[in-house]
Amino acid sequence: MRSATTVAVLATATSILADKVSLDSSKRGLCYVKGENAADDAIWDNANGTLTWYYNYQAQPTSGIDDRLQFVPMLWGTNGQNSGFYKTVKGLMDGGRKIEYVLGFNEPDGCSNGGSCINPQVAASMWRTEIEPLKELGVRLGAPAVTGSPQGFTWLENFFAACDGGCTADFIPVHWYGNFEGLASHMGQVNASYPNQTMWITEFGLPQQSAAATTEFFNQSLSYFDRTPFVTHYSWFGAFRADVSNVGPNSALLTSKGQLTNMGASYVGLTEAEAAKASSASSTATIAGWSMFVDTGIALRYLDARLHTFIDL
Template sequence: MFIFSKPVTLRFGTADDAIWPPALSWYYNYKPLPEPKYKDIPQSEFEFVPMLWGAPETKGDTSFVTTIKDLIKSGVNITNVLGFNEPDAPYSWGGSYLDPITAAQVWVDNIKPLSDMGIRVGLPACTGGQDGLPWLRTFVRECSALVSTGNKKENCTFDFVTIHWYGSFEGLASHMGQYAAEFPNKTMWITEYNFAHQSLEDTQAFYKTSAEYFDRLDFVERYSLFGAFRSDVSNVGPNAAMLSNDGRLTDIGAWYLGKESTGIKPTDGQSVSVAVRHTMSIVSASLIGAAAISWGLF
């Protein structure tokens, strides 16, 4: 059984919408506003973390910071905000495809005011590819130049680093080590991770090893598995699914909720049509007891 010592969440497809569970403590949906089904749940029970996914269409647009301030005025206690989603990747890969110079200006316009209010902000989440760190170095340099005035040099500040990874555990540990060296004394949120398109044995081994690793590291604050409810809608491979075809918890689904192994494989049971599956959503959601946040299937 896996009992997590750190806040965990799930982000996966819309077909198996779930009711809010006590097993999870936070979520994000790549958007500035919470999901309607969870908007009335206190932040102290199930925290929503807004995200500025990419750059607005209009230069100088500050609608993101306005939206977050309005949320706070309405009584939603926003304490953390996530930055750009994979700005070093093209739209076709799910990235926000944003150059670091433009990103720096958008950050100063929309994220810095929130940081000045005391809200914790996460560094943009680049891919695990070789372009990620160079992108971030340029971004931090350009952002620091924007917030500096005259001879007074300022640093573009952030509170935690966000990590995305879709390879082996050894690669994940190395990637995290590179970020720790690049940004010392910063905590980490692992906001997307999995060992994509692997055998069931390797997928499960990666899950267990990485979860135990995260829980041992003091600088890892939170982690969020990138998975799917069903094998036929998983873009990280069928073996990463948390429910079987007939809606039962797989081993990974059970482990993520701190439960015992079920011995159920993602492909077990008869697959149902999308139309039928939608009507079964509450049943499936009640079974898994997990928050299904829409992340879209690219």
Template sequence: MRTTSTLAVAALATPLALAQDSSSKRGLCYVDTKDSSTDDAIWDGSDSDLTWYYNYESTPTSGIDGSKLQFVPMQWGAPSSNTDMTFYNNVKSLIDGGSNITYVLGFNEPDGCANGGSCVDAQTAAQTWIREIEPLKKEYGVKLGAPAVTGSPNGFVWLQNFFTACAGKCSADFIPVHWYGDFQGLASHIGQVNGTYPNMTMWVTEYAYPEGNLEDSQDFYNQSASYLDRLNYVTHYSYFGAFRSSVSNVGPNAAMLTQKGELTDIGAWYLGQEATGHKPKGGSHSGAGQVAKFAGWAAVVVGAMMFLA
């Protein structure tokens, strides 16, 4: 049973304090859903705190192309042909056309072969990187993000195998990190990654507390945002939740938008705004398949949480 106390009042005041914070680290992990065209204006508005975005693709999203958000292309998986240069050509075309492409991301959860992972073996990924990604650094000075493996132990093994297969020919500048779980797990995982790659900066490109109740989801957001802002070696982060609660595959309470497309408290805080009081609700999950295409590790974590409950 909860009782009103000085500590409780202080806890209630915390979200309002965080809402005033501004962070240039925050970006948009963009997921295309049936409502995206309606909701796109939310992310790049004048009152949005976001500075960059990625969409798991090598070309910008039309609804926010040319906005204040800097686009970060991604090589999601490996092409079927070992001579394919589509990713390199697309990014080169953007740069030659005047786009500010400072960073690129390489491979989304390549160690995952179900629930949205790109399922690429380390040797193939290394060959693709050397052919299509590494030249962007040599020719244009683009900074390169290492493959974004899952938060499982297999992720560490896959990434080590990748760098071994590269034989010194893959010069990644930063390590992207994915995590789905509680705050203690997030902090521990980030610490482990930093300990493994101490000379590289880090981006947290997917993270959320899946299938939690509203209070726990909000507590996770507030703790994690404050923590990531304090870490000097974490230069960018993007919360996984930029979609409506009715199509969320990480639970409705993790979403940044309600089923009606209104900002939830988490969504408002992430954009640097005050809490809205709008409560997210679930739905038929008719659009969750599209969201699940990207948050592969989230589905595994949710399944494990249900098994352990």
């Protein structure tokens, strides 16, 4: 699973995203959410180079994710006491792992739905202790990722005011859940507020909408990010199965059986166009509605997606 990936796919006509999304964006990453099925992690290893980085809301990398994906540690939250984040990240670097970026607090202005609920003054103090010193090690620092609400802007302003020049963020992470027009407008506001900063879209989606509406938003957003110079990284919120999705089944990149959806296949770069050029079989990806030969580097298997089963060859 950790070898180079080439997939020979006998695709059905259900691959509707082939020419709508850039296939080789170096900006594209994985917002990893740990699920109950560890085998799902292998799907992200088989991204054929389309995914280049990932984060998991933690300081330590996920053992099931291929090291070829660049890991970005996050200090999710704080209780006002030393978290050991700096020590952990430095330890990873001392151990030979390449750490170029870290992410600050996750939705600190929110106290529900995954928000870390931190006072801006407390966050500023912890940043100076745990995050700012990483700059001396050559690490680029991501500001706290606030929600897409007006209170997010206010929180971030108060945070930087409390820092009093002691928090030197290199880029601004953005979260957005809503339609494309709102996303573009929100990004414009962020860019106007922090014009000298690049932007990472670390969570985005269109929750609880139809498959057609979600697909349209997906296509519009990725295309916009890929052609916007100040956006350097992005990650769709949906790297989990449809039956456990808290943003609706149509936002998930995996079906309830752990297969890539059409949108998921497109996100990791598996399309009809690529399949037509492939000359040999490889990697264990499962794509809803498709059949394929899969070579894990250990054994050749045939996946019949209609039967949802593997056959060892």
